[in-house]
Amino acid sequence: MNTQAIFSSQSPDYLIPFQPGTGDTVKVRLRTRKEDRIQCVLVIDDGQEEKKIPMTADLTLKTDQLFLWYAAEFRLGREPLHYYFEITANDLRAHGRPAANELRAHERPGPAANELRAHGRPGPAANELRAHGRSGAHGRPGPETVLYYGRRGFFTKTAAREAADEQQTSSEVASDGRRGFFTKTAAPEAANEQQTTPEVASDPRGDERQQTTPEVASDPASDPRGGERPRPADLFEIVPDLQVPLWPAGCVMYQIFVDRFCNGDRTNDVLTDEYNYCGGNVVQIEDWNQLPAPNDVREFYGGDLQGVMDKLDYLRDLGVRAIYFNPLFVSPSNHKYDTQDYEHVDPHFGRIVRDAGPLLEEGDYRNIHAGRYITRTTDPANLEASDRLLAELIEQAHARGIRVILDGVFNHCGSFHKWMDKEHIYETAAASRKKEKKAEKGAYISKDSPWHDYFDFLEEDWPDNWHYDGWWGIDTLPKLNYEASEELQEKILAIGKKWVSPPYNADGWRLDVAADLGHSPAFNHEFWQRFRQAVREANPQAVVLAENYCRSEDWLRAGGWDTIMNYEGFMDPLTWFLTGMEKHNDQYREDLYNNADAFWEGMLYRNKTAMPLPSAYISMNQLSNHDHSRFLTRTGQKIGRLHDLGSEAAARGVRPAVMREAVIVQMTWPGAPTLYYGDEAGLCGFTDPDNRRPFPWGREDRQMLAFHKDIIALHSRYACLTLGTVYPLA
Template identity: 60%
Template sequence: GDLQGVMDKLDYLQDLGVEVVYFNPLFVSPSNHKYDIQDYDYIDPHYGKIVDDGGEVLPNGVTDNSQATKYKKRTTGLKNLEASNELFIKLVEELHRRGMKVILDGVFNHCGSFNKWMDRERIYEGEEDYEPGAYVSADSPYRSYFRFFKEGPENWPYNANYDGWWGHDTLPKLNYEDSVKLENYILYIGRKWVSPPYNVDGWRLDVAADLGRSNEYNHEFWQKFRRAVKDANPNALILAEHYGDPSDWLKGDEWDTVMNYDAFMEPVTWFLTGMEKHSDEAREELLGNIDNFIGSMAHHMSNMLTPSLQVAMNELSNHDHSRFLTRTNHMVGRVEHLGPEAANEYVNKAVMREAVVMQMTWVGAPTVYYGDEAGVCGFTDPDNRRTYPWGHEDQELIAFHKEAIRIHKEHPALKTGSLKILGGEENILSYARFKGHDRIIVVINNRSERAEVKVPVWEAEIPIKCRMKRLLYSYKDGYTTEYEEYLVEDGEVVANMGPHSALVLGMRNEEDHDWLYIL
C-alpha cells in the first residue's frame, strides 16, 4: 500500500530471501502508476506520509479567505512532502541495516502534464512562488522544456499541441536538446537520490532509449548521467528498460545493464507457455520449441558482455505485462474483454515452478514481481497490479520460492558461473552452470507426460561415475526436498521426470570433498 506498509513487511521480504527492493515510481504524481511525475524532489505523500490534511488553525493575521486557502495549501503540502522524504530515508536506512538495497524508478524521458513546468491543468497558475507553466504562458521559463507544434499568441493555449510520449498528452516529452537548464536539473536529481541522506543504491531508467530526439543526444545524455551518478555513488547500479539490442549503451560509459526481456523473459515464456508476454497472442509452434529457445538465448545474450548479463533483471512478470501464472492458462486477451476472473482460471502452478527454477538458475539477477511468489494472477496492465493477497497467499508457492532463492544465494555458480546447454528436445531442456568446484545442472520437463531424460553431466566436469543426492524435485502436484540418491554412469545421469517437473540433485566428489549440485 505505502512505504510504511513496506517497512512493516520487511521481515517477510527478508525471510523470502530478497536482497534488493526495486520500487516503481515513488515521486509526486496524480496517477496510481506515477509514471507522470509532477515533482522529482519529493516522495508522493500518498505513498509516504500525510501529517496534515489542511485543517489547521490559521496563524494570526491571516483572515482573508483566498489568502487563507493558499496558505493552507502551501504549508500543508510542504509538511507532507518533507515528512514523506523523511519516511523514505528511514526505510532506506532500515533496508541497509538488514543488508538489503533499494533501486528507484527514474522517469526522465517525460514528465506529467500536472508538472509545474507544463501546468496544463493550471493547478500552479497564480500560486505564490511559482512561475507560469509552459502551457499557461508563452513566456514561461519552462517553455524550452517542451516542444510545441504551433507558434503565435492567437493559438495560445495550444490545446495540448505539444510533443507527448507516444502521443499521450498527459506525458509531455522532455525537450533536453533545447534546455541546458532542464538537463542540469535531471542530472542533479540523478545525483540527489543516490547521495546522503537518501542513499539509494541505483536507478532503473524508464524507456531509456527514447530520451531525447536523436540517438546521438541520447548517448550523450546517458554518458553525462552515468558520470553524475557514479561520482556521487560509485556503487550505484544504472539499469535501463530496453527492448532489442542494448549493446550500444553497454560499453561501460552509459548503462550497467537492462531489464532482460530478450535474453530471459520472452524466450522462457514462449518455451514454457507458448504465450506472448502480454497474453496478447498464443503461438503453438513456439511452445516447447527447443531450437527457438536456444537460438533466441544465444543471439540475445551475445548482445551483452558478461558483467551486464550477470546483473540483468530476469523477471517472469512485471508491471507492464501479464502475470506469468496467468500465461500458463493459454488464454489470449486482456481484462477488459475476458474479465478479471479469467486470469485465475486453468492456471498451471507446475509450469510456474518450472519457470521459477529457470529464473533462479539462469544467468542474471532473479527479480520477483511482488505477489508472483504468492500466486497472484492478472492480465496485462492494469490487471497485473492487483494487491498482494495478505491472508490468502499460496503458502506452498511461497515455500517453493524460498527453496529456489536459497539455492540461488548459496551457489557462486548461479551468480557468476559459466553457462552450457547440455541437451534439449521438444519441451525438454538441460543446462549447466559452473564455477570452480561449484557445478549445477538444470533439467526441465515441460511435457504433460512423463519423460526419461539422459543428461551428459560429464560436459560440466561431473565425474564419470559418482552418486548424487536430490535437493529439490518439483512435479505436477507439488515439490519435495526429501533425500534420495541417483547414480551417474558413464558420465550420464538418467532422470525419470514427471509431467511439468524440475529436478535438483547434489553430488559428493570423493577426491576433493566438495559438494556439487544438479538441478
C-alpha cells in the first residue's frame, strides 16, 4: 500500500454536506490508490467509546486510473462529533522522501494530474520504502498493517493491550517529523483479505446512487488498543450547525487605511488648528509624499471615500474582490479607533455641505472653541451626506463584484463620543443651535448623564470626572461597561445591524480587540453570539471576523465569530520562516529562520487544530497591516522601529524576491488572501505609524505591481485554491 495515496480532509469533497446541521446525514470520504488492497473503517470517537462503521467504495464518484474513494455515512446529532480512520492493509509502502518534482498540492477528488511520482510517471516513486521487506510480493499474504489517519495525517498510536504471543508488535515505520505514523503488525493468518462489495441503493434525497449506510457498531472490547483514545488534535471534528458565509473563501481582500489611500475631495480635508487632539493641534499635511512622523496621530493627509471610489477600477483590475476598511465613523484621530459617533461616517471622509465656525487660535487648546470641527462633525447635514456617500461607494463596489467589510470598535469608544463628551463638544453644539437648556450631558460632565452606566467611574468626582476606566489605561479610549447597561448592549447590536442593512448593505464586520469586550469571558462569548445573530438576521451573508492574537476555537465553535485575522496560523509562522523576524521588527530568531518544521507546525497543523475548517477557509491571511511592520521591510531583517532607526532604514536591504515568495504562499494557501494597501506597490515601513505611509500613486514599483496582478489572476483561476486542502508531500 502506498501511504502517500491515502488522503482525507474536511473540504467539501470529503465531508458532505460541508457545513452539516443537527439531524443531517453526513458522508465522509477517504482516498487511496486503486490497486491497493485495504479495509477502511470510520471510527467515531465521542470521548467515552468508539463506534466503527465499515467503509465501502463510493460509486457516486467518477474514478480514474490511480485512485479509489471509500465512504461511510452517519446521522449527526446535536453535539460535536470526532472521527478518524482505521486502515488495514498488506504490503505497506512507507512514506519516504518524495521525488524532487513532487509538489505540495491542493487535493481534490478526480484525476491527480498534479501528483507526480519520480520521472513524472504515475505509481510509486523509486525512493518509497517497503515496510516489511517483500511482503505481499507475488500475491503471497504479508503482515497485516493497521494505520490510523486523522486531521493531522497519520498519527502515533501504539497498542495498549499486551499480546500473549509475540506476533503482535508496535513498530515505527517512517517519520519525517510531519507525517509520521506508527503501525500494528499481526501474523499473516490474521489478515482478512476478503473485500466487501458495496451495497448500492437509491438516495431518497435525489437520483444519486450511493452505498447503504451500515449500522453503527460499538465494540470497545474489540479495540486492539484496549480502549485508549487518540489525542484530540488527531481527530477530525464536526461542529453541528456551524454555518459561516463561504463567499470570503479564496476572496482576495484589500485593506484600506482611508486617510493614506487617495484624496479625492480636498474640501473635506482636516485643517491645521481645526481642533486639539492628544496634547496638540491637528495638522494638515500638504505634501502627499511626505513620510509619517513618529507621533503622527494628529497629522492628516486627506484620504477619503471619494478617493476610494476614484480607484475602484484600479482595485477591480488588480483582482480585488473585497475591501476591508479601517474605521470610517466619526473620530478625531487619523486611525479612527476612538469612535466619536457610531451612527455616522466621518464627514472628513465623506462630504461637508455645511462648513462654518472658527479654527483654534494660536495658544488656544480648548475644543469648546473649535467651532469648525464642531460644525463639521455634529451638523446633521454633514453626517447624512457622508452616510449617503458610503452607501453610494458600496453600491458602486458591488457593481464591480467587490464586497465591503467595515471595522467595528466596540470594546471602547473615544473620549470625544457624546456618551462621554470629555471635550464638551456636544454640549457646545447643542448650545450653539439653541436647543433646550437641559440638553443631555455626557457622563464625563455629569453624574446624572443618561449614559453614566455606559462607563465604569472609579471615583465620585463630578463635574468633569476623569476617573474612568480606559482600555489599557488610555484616557482617550474609555472602555464600555456592557455588563452595567442593557441599553448599551442593545445600541451596539443595533449598530451592528444598521450598516449591513439597506441602504448601506455592507458585507460584514471586522471586530477590533474582540476578546477584550466586557469584563468576563462568559459575557464576552454571550455578547458576540448575540451580535453575530443580529448581524445575520439583517444580512444572512454578512461575515463576522475578529481580531484576536490568541487561540480562537472557543468563539468559533460556539458561534460568536465566523473567523479571525489569522496571525497565529499565517502571518506569524510565514514571517518567521521567510525572514526570521517578529511581525513588529522587534526581534530576530535564527532558530525559526528557514525552519521548515516550525513553519509546517504553525501554518498547517495550527490551522487544522485551532479553528474549524470552514473558519480556516475564510480566515484573513495577511502579510502586513496597520498594526505591524510591512512585510517588505521585514525582509531587510533589521530590528527596530521608526523612532530609533528612521524612515530611510525601512527600505534599506530589503529583498523583493522574498516578498514575492510570501505572496505566492499567500495566494495559494486556504483562506482569504488580504493585501494591505500599497504592499503591491512596494511600500515599506516599520510598525505604526510608519506602516501607514501614503500610497505612492505614480511612483509604484511596477515590477512588484505586475507580479501581484499575475499571481492574483492565477489564484482566481483555480477552484482548488478556494476550497482545496494543503497536502504536504515533503
